[in-house]
Amino acid sequence: MTGQASARLAQALWKVYRRPERPTPWASGGNLPWEDPDFSRRMLREHLDESHGAASRVSAERQLQVDWLWSRLDLKAGSRLLDITCGPGLYAVEFARRGCAVTGVDFGPASISFARKLAESQGVAARCVFLEQDVRQMVVQEAAFDAALFLYGQLAVLTRDEASALLTSAASSLNSGGRLCVELLDQEKVDKNDSSWWYTDDQGLWGDGPYLHLGERFWYPDHELSLERYQILHLETGELTEVQLCDQTYSAETMSRMMREAGFGSVKVYPAWDGLPLYDAGEWLVYLAQMP
Numbered sequence: 001m002t003g004q005a006s007a008r009l010a011q012a013l014w015k016v017y018r019r020p021e022r023p024t025p026w027a028s029g030g031n032l033p034w035e036d037p038d039f040s041r042r043m044l045r046e047h048l049d050e051s052h053g054a055a056s057r058v059s060a061e062r063q064l065q066v067d068w069l070w071s072r073l074d075l076k077a078g079s080r081l082l083d084i085t086c087g088p089g090l091y092a093v094e095f096a097r098r099g100c101a102v103t104g105v106d107f108g109p110a111s112i113s114f115a116r117k118l119a120e121s122q123g124v125a126a127r128c129v130f131l132e133q134d135v136r137q138m139v140v141q142e143a144a145f146d147a148a149l150f151l152y153g154q155l156a157v158l159t160r161d162e163a164s165a166l167l168t169s170a171a172s173s174l175n176s177g178g179r180l181c182v183e184l185l186d187q188e189k190v191d192k193n194d195s196s197w198w199y200t201d202d203q204g205l206w207g208d209g210p211y212l213h214l215g216e217r218f219w220y221p222d223h224e225l226s227l228e229r230y231q232i233l234h235l236e237t238g239e240l241t242e243v244q245l246c247d248q249t250y251s252a253e254t255m256s257r258m259m260r261e262a263g264f265g266s267v268k269v270y271p272a273w274d275g276l277p278l279y280d281a282g283e284w285l286v287y288l289a290q291m292p
């Protein structure tokens, strides 16, 4: 380690020491740095790692979800499907293999590039469009889709206003009778205790060299929001990365009302993935909203 890196590390430690006690929700963005090319490249490894389902569920579980979604969204060969925050396209390409015309939107560069290659390797590139875009800026053609997906809790990393706007835009993208599936953490099951943890790694999600990860979780009862603050000390360079991840929770009543306000007619809520045997199914509520 150079003298410069040691000095930076010492500064970083003081910065950690002097951190504000409780961060202000959304003040530092509130999402993981998915668009950062290096983070996206490292995150892609996690999406594809079949030993855990932290970034994308493992393939056996995805298969169960795809079967469930196929019938609940009333999909058929030829259906037009929008996958909001599609990641590396693991769901989108499977639906395309079944004959759907799929548009996937995500702002992770490595994920979108992988999704395009996956579609090609599966011979379904002609039925897939993958857009590298922030879904908050997504401009959709009216009534262009029969169904839409918003899986693995990503509506929660948007502020309430952004979530309402996105639901409105999803509604307008669907034709009459079109269905949207949103998967969100069950507010009643969310950990509402403050906590902290640390670990070290030689390389991993947070860096290509050795680092120390310091994590804290805070629950904000007034906002019904959980915030995780990560401080990563990169030991070889002395750099400090700080990330704050907000998870806005909703009661089933509030989310159902927001969906109706966005233009959906009926909303059904399925606790615990309707009994699908996913390892973490009990933590989730699945909403199926249908256009009038």
Ligand SMILES: C[S@@+](CC[C@H](N)C(=O)[O-])C[C@H]1O[C@@H](n2cnc3c(N)ncnc32)[C@H](O)[C@@H]1O
Pocket: 031, 034, 035, 054, 055, 056, 057, 084, 085, 086, 087, 088, 089, 090, 091, 105, 106, 107, 108, 111, 133, 134, 135, 136, 151, 152, 154, 157
């Ligand atoms: C947990 S991953 C799930 C990906 C995919 N739905 C799956 O289950 O395999 C969350 C994804 O949401 C994307 N994402 C989060 N916020 C986004 C935003 N504002 N715009 C576009 N993509 C976003 C990330 O890039 C990431 O690919």
